[in-house]
Amino acid sequence: MSFASIWNHQTQSKEPIVFHCIFLHPTTQLLTHWPSTAIDPQRLKKIYRDASDTITLDRKDIILHPDTPIDLKKDEIYTIVPMKGEITPSRPMPTPVLTSEMQESSLEEFEESLRKNVEDASEDELLQKEVNYMGNFDEITDQIVDGLWLGDCYSMECHKQMHIKGITHVISVANGLKPITNDNLTQHIYSLPDVPSSNLLEIFDETSNIIDSAREKGAVLVHCMAGVSRSASVVVAYIMKTFRISRDEAIQLVRARRNQIYPNQGFMNQLKEYETMGCELREDRHIRSLQDTIERMKNLAFLMESEGRVRLEWLKRDPNNSLLKETEKKRLFVCASCQRPLFLVESLLHPTEGLCNNLFLEPMQWMHDQISGFSGQLQCPQCRKRLGSYSWTSSMEKTIECSCHHITVPAFNVWTSRVLPAGRKSWT
Structure with missing residues (x-):
């Protein structure tokens, strides 16, 4: 069982999820619990990259205007109208299977045998082996908004599943991790321990820029060890900056997708400071004692x-x-x-x-x-x-x-x- 799965059972949020309404993508079924009372097309397209300027409620079209955010009704479910073009539904991942080969060998021994026989194995076989050992990507990670995934340390090893998801970038916010050895993935490592004194505030602008850049042409995974504190804080900061919402609203949006997130108090304070800065690090902050x-x-x-x-x-x-x-x-x-x-x-x-x-x-x-x-x-x-x-x-x-x-x-x-x-x- 992965860290994320363990935390799912052991770490539940202390407060109920608070949101104003829900957006639903009709093809991918991605739900977004929106905390604000209004929406504009720019922010909607940051949630769903293929969204048009139209949403529907009770089968009635609502046109979004660039200059005037529309008011949203509380507790309603709005359906996104995607832009014209074929949308490929997400491919389901195979179910993990415990084989006799896995039972009789250690992980290191099995990985070595896999490396030697990789040319003889089909893509489906390699995918199945990855799921068996690392877990089902859909179960150990959560898609927060379209193209942005939040997960644990096992998720960074799911290379074939990430390829299927279109993930091109990985942001690793943890100490003691080995770099990814995959030419198809660009990794950004921030070696920071999960302690209140770690300075995440310093990287919020940078990681937000990386996420934005990755989502333009592909997708991005943000992870730490458990996907609960460090990586969750980075994603919350991105949501705050991108959607121009408060720390508490951003936490609610992320927690609605990944219930176990729980940034430590030091990171909560840094997120609040980031909010007071307008989600833009000021140069005068660098003038220190x-x-x-x-x-x-x-x-x-x-x-x-x-x-x-x-x-x-x-x-x-x-x-x-x-x-x-x-x-x-x-x-x-x-x-x-x-x-x-x-x-x-x-x-x-x-x-x-x-x-x-x-x-x-x-x-x-x-x-x-x-x-x-x-x-x-x-x-x-x-x-x-x-x-x-x-x-x-x-x-x-x-x-x-x-x-x-x-x-x-x-x-x-x-x-x-x-x-x-x-x-x-x-x-x-």
Whole structure:
């Protein structure tokens, strides 16, 4: 049984689903519990990508006008009128079957035999084997709106079923996962633990852009370990931003499709903050207390010393693995040799305009494989040119001091001569 199935039984929402009316697609049978009292064609087409400007109620057509949202009757079921063109109904997935071969071998042994005999197996056989081991995609995931699926860690392995669903992108919001090895799927990984202090707010704009882009030509799966907290928060943020509704309304819409969602309190607070921002991260939010950041880095140094390793989720996200907005590109620093994106200006702890020899910054995810010792060199992850050095310790012989006598402990610094603001050929 998958995590999602377990949570279905163990984690029920504490509040009843509140909605104003229901939309129904006549072919796919996708239901949407709409929380608002009005709808316009733009928002309707974000729910159902093939929707026309017409909906029906009691067999009567209602024409939606672009400039004037129409009022909706409470507790009614409105049927979508799809645009003209053939619509292919969703293909049902096979029922899982426990075979004698599965009973007599471990998962690893069976996967190895499958890999060796893959050329001899038919597509239907491979699909059946995937369903047997990973689960039925329709049962372990839920389609929130047309082309947006929310699921657990097993769902990311259902490659053949995702292909049938037209899924082209996967957003993985969990730590400790192995990357997907499938050329037909584009994966975006955010290594964040399910704890209230994890900063999901920072990725809401980015993940919303990825979901929008994926839904234009295909579909997208968003998942974490159980499909309950982290991935649910990302989907709720997208629903808020796309449909211009409140956090609580978005949660109701998502929960009506996947009842077990339950973001932790920290994520609930971040979603509320996102709502107050108008679902758009403000640049002034990046102006943080330097002392708070230094304290966080000291805590990282303590964790590194106690665990003897550095976890990827402790580090600042790599801008090279992100879809940057135009405003972020203006705050980007790159390697002077190969132009590989390295960090945004808000990661700097000692901002400068080229007057100092060193730039001190928060430890970045691209440093992960380089900072396992107590001190050492930092290299560009692409061209391998040396960028600077790092030190977790405060001992005098390992302390890194700038030419302006600035000292940060722990220290992660790059030389000013080895990086440049994006789009510039020099500091001057």
